[in-house]
Amino acid sequence: MRQKKAEKKITVFLAITLTVSCLFYYLIIRSGTLMAAGGLYVLLLMWTPGVAGIITQLIFEHSLKGMGWKPGKFKYLALAYVVPLLYCLVVYGFTWISGLGTFPSAEFLKDLAASYPGLSGTQGLLIFTAIMSTLGVITSLLSALGEEIGWRGLLVPEMAEIMPYTRVSLISGVIWALWHMPLIFFADYRLPGVPTWYGATMFLIMVVGISFVFAWLRLKSGSLWTAAILHASHNLFVQAVFTPMTGQNAVTPYIIDEFGCGLAIAIVIAAFLFWRKRHDLPENNHVDASSF
Secondary structure: OHHHHHHHHHHHHHHHHHHHHHHHHHHHHHHOOOOHHHHHHHHHHHHHHHHHHHHHHHHHHOOOOOOOOOOOOHHHHHHHHHHHHHHHHHHHHHHHHHOOEEOOOHHHHHHHHHHOOOOOHHHHHHHHHHHHHHHHHHHHHHHHHHHHHHHHHHHHHHHHOOOOHHHHHHHHHHHHHHHHHHHHHHOOOOOOOOOHHHHHHHHHHHHHHHHHHHHHHHHHHOOHHHHHHHHHHHHHHHHHHHHHHOEEOOOHHHOOOOOOHHHHHHHHHHHHHHHHOHHHOOHHHOOOOOOO
């Protein structure tokens, strides 16, 4: 009975998410850029899975309980924050040391000088990093939470009712990656300098890989906040900190960001490490549906 109900919830959730997403795909693709309407369309698109998850939960449960609203143990929240920082340090550090990219980029330093007049480049860099690592994560969380209420608040726990962790991670990752593809192929969600097919392939590998981390943290902690923090931390450090800091040559775009092979490889390794810990998850991956 529980498995059939989970299947129905998954079907309804995905149907609502896809239907509503199509509206924002259209608006973004028509404009050709993610910055259309000042980025409002993208923000609303990111909240589409969350709204779909809430609607689905209310339809079937008549309550929002069971979606993982409690924060859970601090150690899992901290791990969610740290994991993206670690793989960014490895990938971008290698890029800088090897000469595949430079640190810091001249354009980035110029922007820092304008933002923090009177300070040296090092001082401006330290202030920027401190602000982004704290307040920046909170801002990033506002959009990341919209996705995670749906993907990990509802989808992953329901999938865990009917399949093992490995399949949950793979299938939820593929769904999540495909949801982004219209923006990659028909708008400008990609890093200039690489072919679209290459960027989409690396993005697919990266997203499926990191879904193992997302699913493990969600099922282990019982909290969707681990997923929201992981998502916010990843978006912040990749898109707003490390990529802008990196000076690029012809090769650099093939290595860095969400569309390069560096993060794809590093995150596949992270996925393997979490996959090895799959036996630490609750029996049958079950998340207590009565938990708030």
